Amino acid sequence: MRRNNNSPWKYLGAVIVLGLVGGIAWWLIAPVFFDQEVNESLPTAVIESSPTSAPAEVVPTVQAAEAQPQPTNESAAAGSEQILLRGSFYNLAHLGSGEALVYQLADSSRILRLQNFSVENGPDLYVYLVPVDPVPSASGSEIAGSYSLGRLKGNVGDQNYEIPADLDLSQYKSVVIWCQAFAVPFSAAPLATQ
Numbered sequence: 306m307r308r309n310n311n312s313p314w315k316y317l318g319a320v321i322v323l324g325l326v327g328g329i330a331w332w333l334i335a336p337v338f339f340d341q342e343v344n345e346s347l348p349t350a351v352i353e354s355s356p357t358s359a360p361a362e363v364v365p366t367v368q369a370a371e372a373q374p375q376p377t378n379e380s381a382a383a384g385s386e387q388i389l390l391r392g393s394f395y396n397l398a399h400l401g402s403g404e405a406l407v408y409q410l411a412d413s414s415r416i417l418r419l420q421n422f423s424v425e426n427g428p429d430l431y432v433y434l435v436p437v438d439p440v441p442s443a444s445g446s447e448i449a450g451s452y453s454l455g456r457l458k459g460n461v462g463d464q465n466y467e468i469p470a471d472l473d474l475s476q477y478k479s480v481v482i483w484c485q486a487f488a489v490p491f492s493a494a495p496l497a498t499q
Contacts, residue, residue, distance in 0.1 A: 339426065340426060340459075340460055340461045341426065341458075341459040341460055341461065342459050342461045342462045343458045343459030343461070343462040343463070343464045344462045344463055345458075345462075345463055345464050345465050346463075347386065347408070347418060347465070348410060348416065348465060349385075349386070349410065349411065385410075385411035386408050386409070386410050386411065387408065387409045388406055388407070388408055388499060389407045389408065389409050389415070389474070389498070390405075390406070390407040390474065390496040390497060390498060391404060391405065391406045391407070391496070391497065391499060392404070392405050392479070392480070392494035392495040392496050392497055393405075393494055393495075394422070394424070394480075394482075394492045394493065394494040395439075395492065395493060395494070396492060397440060397442045397481075397490040397491060397492055397493055398442060398444065398484075398489045398490060398491055399424060399425035399427065399491040399492060400423075400424070400425050400492070401422075401423065401424040401425070401482060401491060401492020401493075402421070402422070402423050402424075402492075403419060403420060403421040403422030403423055403494075404419070404420045404421060404422070404494070405417060405418070405419055405420075405480040405494035405496065406418045406420055407468065407474065407496060413470075414467070414468075414470065415467075415468040415470070415474070416465045416466060416467055416468060417432065417434075417454060417465070417466040417468055417480060418463065418464070418465050418466075419432075419463065419464050419465075419466075419480075420463050421463070422461065422462060422463065422464065423460065423461050423462075424457075424460050424461075424482050424491050424492045425460065425491065426460040427460075427484050427489075427491060428484065428486045428487075429484055429485045429486035429487075430456070430457040430460070430482055430483065430484055430485075430491065431453050431454075431455065431456055431457060431482075431483045431484075431485055432453070432454045432455060432456075432457055432466055432480065432481075432482060432483075433448070433451045433452065433453055433454070433480070433481045433482075433483045434451065434452045434454065434472075434474075434477035434479070434480060434481075434496075435448045435450065435451045435452075435477060435478065435479050435480075435481050435493075436448075436449075436450040436451070436476055436477055436478055437478055437479060438478035438479045438495045438496075439479070439493070439495070440479050440481050440490055440493035441490070442490060444487060444488055444489040444490065445488050446488055447483075447488060448481070448490075450476070451481070451483075452472065452477065453483075454466040454467070454468065457482060474496075477496060478495060478496060479493050479494060479495050479496060480493060480494045480496060481493045
């Protein structure tokens with residue numbers, strides 16, 4: 306008597322392997338076909354206004370008419386951001402455009418802002434500060450001395466990345482959009498004073 310070796314369990318291993326391979330292929334290839342847009346505004350320091358009581362009756366006097374208007378806390382804080390470093394993105398392994406700007410905000414914190422930014426999408430993209438300019442287009446290993454500011458929020462649009470207060474920016478010459486999965490620099494921008 307001959308046994309039937311065509312049981313469903315025989316094919317289960319092949320289905321699992323094909324599912325894993327298909328999932329990995331989708332993770333690697335799908336980002337190329339879809340843009341992820343981010344539109345963050347430039348952060349400003351939050352200044353709390355003092356609580357106000359109910360408006361009192363206004364009695365015009367000579368002194369009040371001669372008094373000069375005083376700036377409010379909100380207007381004093383407006384425009385207090387300062388650009389420390391800036392540069393324009395250039396192509397490496399992929400097309401990229403826009404500006405990289407390092408701002409010092411009114412509260413003395415610093416951010417890296419990618420503005421009018423666009424780069425071809427890919428898997429596992431991060432924003433790195435690196436100590437070289439120009440950035441080599443070679444792939445295969447990370448650039449020595451690089452510092453990760455985190456995962457790229459989107460491949461299109463304005464976005465902000467906090468810079469730690471104790472990070473010495475004088476050690477970094479460029480911003481790089483880096484693919485960690487393949488150790489490939491997608492696009493870079495030099496950081497220079499204005």
